[in-house]
Amino acid sequence: MSEDFYSVLGVSRDADEDEIKRAFREKAAEYHPDVSDDPNAEEKFKQARKAKEVLLDDEKRRMYDQLGHDRFQEAEKHGATGGGAGGRRGADPFGGAGGMGDIFEQFFGGGGSRSGPQQGADLKTRLTIDLEDAFEGVTKQLTVTRPERCPDCDGSGHPPDANARTCSACNGQGQQTTVRQTPLGRVQQSQTCPQCGGEGTIYSETCSNCRGDGRVRNEATLEVEIPAGIRSGQTLRMDREGAPGENGGPNGDLLVEIEVEESDTFERDGDDLHYDLAISFPQAVFGDTVEVPTPDGAAEMEIPAGTQSGERFRLRGKGMPRLQRRGRGNLYVTVQIVTPETLNEEQREALEAFAEAGGEEIDVEQGFFEKLKRSF
Numbered sequence: 001m002s003e004d005f006y007s008v009l010g011v012s013r014d015a016d017e018d019e020i021k022r023a024f025r026e027k028a029a030e031y032h033p034d035v036s037d038d039p040n041a042e043e044k045f046k047q048a049r050k051a052k053e054v055l056l057d058d059e060k061r062r063m064y065d066q067l068g069h070d071r072f073q074e075a076e077k078h079g080a081t082g083g084g085a086g087g088r089r090g091a092d093p094f095g096g097a098g099g100m101g102d103i104f105e106q107f108f109g110g111g112g113s114r115s116g117p118q119q120g121a122d123l124k125t126r127l128t129i130d131l132e133d134a135f136e137g138v139t140k141q142l143t144v145t146r147p148e149r150c151p152d153c154d155g156s157g158h159p160p161d162a163n164a165r166t167c168s169a170c171n172g173q174g175q176q177t178t179v180r181q182t183p184l185g186r187v188q189q190s191q192t193c194p195q196c197g198g199e200g201t202i203y204s205e206t207c208s209n210c211r212g213d214g215r216v217r218n219e220a221t222l223e224v225e226i227p228a229g230i231r232s233g234q235t236l237r238m239d240r241e242g243a244p245g246e247n248g249g250p251n252g253d254l255l256v257e258i259e260v261e262e263s264d265t266f267e268r269d270g271d272d273l274h275y276d277l278a279i280s281f282p283q284a285v286f287g288d289t290v291e292v293p294t295p296d297g298a299a300e301m302e303i304p305a306g307t308q309s310g311e312r313f314r315l316r317g318k319g320m321p322r323l324q325r326r327g328r329g330n331l332y333v334t335v336q337i338v339t340p341e342t343l344n345e346e347q348r349e350a351l352e353a354f355a356e357a358g359g360e361e362i363d364v365e366q367g368f369f370e371k372l373k374r375s376f
Contacts, residue, residue, distance in 0.1 A: 004068075004069040005050070005054055005055055005064065005069065006051075006055070008027075008047045008048055008050075008051040009023040009024060009027060009048060009051050009052065010027075011023045011055075015055075017056060020052060020055050021056070024052040027044070028045065028048065031044040031048065033045060033234060033235040033255075034227070034234060034235070034236060034323070035324050042235060054072075117245060117246070117247045117248045117250075118245055118247060119249045119250050119251070119252055120243035120244045120250065120251045120252035121242060121243040122242045122243075122252040122254070123242040123252065123253075123254050123255065124254075124255045124256075125142065125144050125254065125257070126256070126257045126259055127140060127142050127226075127256050127259070128258075128259045128260075129226060129230075129258065129259070130261045130263070131260060131262075131263040131295070132295065133226060133260075134226070134229065134230050134231070134260045134320065135229075135295040135296070135320055135321065136228060137225075137226055138226050139223055139224070139226070140223070140226055141221055141223055141224075142221070142222055142224055142256065143219060143220070143222075144220055144222065145218070145219050145220075146217065146218065146242070146243065146254075147215040148215065148216060148217070149214065149215060149244040150207060150210035150213070152207055152208075153207035153210065153214065155215070156207070157203075157206060157207055157212040157213060157214040158204075158205055158207055158212065159205050162204050162205040163203065164201050164202070164203050164204075165201070165202050165204075166200065166201060167195055167199070167200055167201060167202050168195075168202075169194075169195040169196065170193035170195070170196065170200060172200040173200060174192065174193055174198040174199060174200040175190045175191060176190070176194075178190075178191070214244075215243075215244060220241075222241060222254070224236060224256055226258070228321040229271065229321035229322055229324075230258050230323060231270070231323070232259050232260045233257065233258070234257075234258050234323075235255050235257050236255070236258065237254070237255055237256075238253060238255075239253055240252075241253060242254050266331075268320065270320075271320045271328065271330075272320070272330050272331070273294075273295070273319045273320060273329065273332070274331075274332045275292065275331060275332070275333050276333075276334050276336055277292060277301075277333050277334065277335050277336070278336050279336070279338065280337070280338060280340075281338075284303070284306070284308070284335070285305065285306065287302070287303050287304050287305035287306075287307070288303045289301070289302055290303055292315065292333055294315070294318045294331055295319075299315060299331075301313060301315060307335055308337075309335065309336055309337040310334065310335070310336065311335055312332055312333065313332070313333045313334075314331070314333075315330060315331040315332075316330055318330065318331035319331050
């Protein structure tokens with residue numbers, strides 16, 4: 001059994017409208033795909049949104065409490081839950097349109113009313129950006145091929161002047177009823193009429209553009225706002241840019257999954273960045289002021305005297321912007337002492353003198369720097 005809607009929002013079964021709205025806002029702030037790092041954030045956000053939709057609709061909530069979670073979900077699959085956004089207070093839970101009466105009609109026969117407006121399906125696509133775009137936040141264009149309402153017939157599937165007649169297979173009901181024998185007796189079950197597709201009407205012509213489907217596939221170029229600080233795997237939602245709805249319902253949404261390319265300069269860890277800086281042996285010994293690249297330009301960093309290879313320094317606030325929050329992450333700089341592959345005579349003599357002054361016996365022919373490397 002899946003988690004019920006009260007548990008999803010973390011409210012009691014007698015929670016009022018304000019409690020439900022407040023609980024949903026908290027869940028949205030925690031699991032919205034644009035801000036959450038939870039790998040299941042999108043699914044949890046959808047569950048919370050669905051729970052709010054049902055529990056804020058008086059009629060649906062009454063049916064949900066009567067049927068239980070799983071039976072309500074099954075009834076909803078068959079379009080038997082009815083109700084509208086905002087709910088109708090005081091509706092008859094067993095007799096009103098879209099109430100419990102409709103559930104029994106769906107499963108055990110009855111009037112067979114056709115489904116009302118339904119929202120279109122959500123569509124998904126992916127957009128790849130570089131780290132600079134993720135740092136600054138940009139507006140990007142993307143092209144998607146998606147189903148759209150046919151412009152010639154406005155989604156009806158037939159020309160406006162087509163002749164209409166009542167479907168003879170269902171007598172205009174849009175549904176057909178079958179009777180079967182069960183251990184509990186004869187049971188009637190209704191299903192969408194296959195001849196008219198549930199419309200109850202047959203038309204003399206079909207639209208030549210969409211061939212009666214009411215939809216065509218078109219290429220659309222859209223602009224999407226990329227917020228600063230976005231990470232790979234996070235999803236942006238573009239409202240009403242998805243598939244068209246049915247029976248006059250609204251379009252679905254377009255979900256844009258963002259992929260941030262790896263940088264040649266930085267390694268990203270959440271809001272923090274990492275950078276490897278090569279320094280010379282004298283810089284490590286004596287210390288120095290060096291320039292370090294950051295996403296918005298070079299910054300100065302102090303190398304203290306006696307720095308060891310592999311030592312890491314932090315530059316506060318020089319990392320990535322924090323998505324929908326103030327401030328930025330940090331830039332961590334790891335220094336690596338680079339040993340030169342060739343030396344001139346003066347350099348060689350100086351280093352030999354350095355080694356001798358430290359009491360080291362160096363076989364120059366075997367390579368002073370091979371030993372120096374091993375010491376680090």
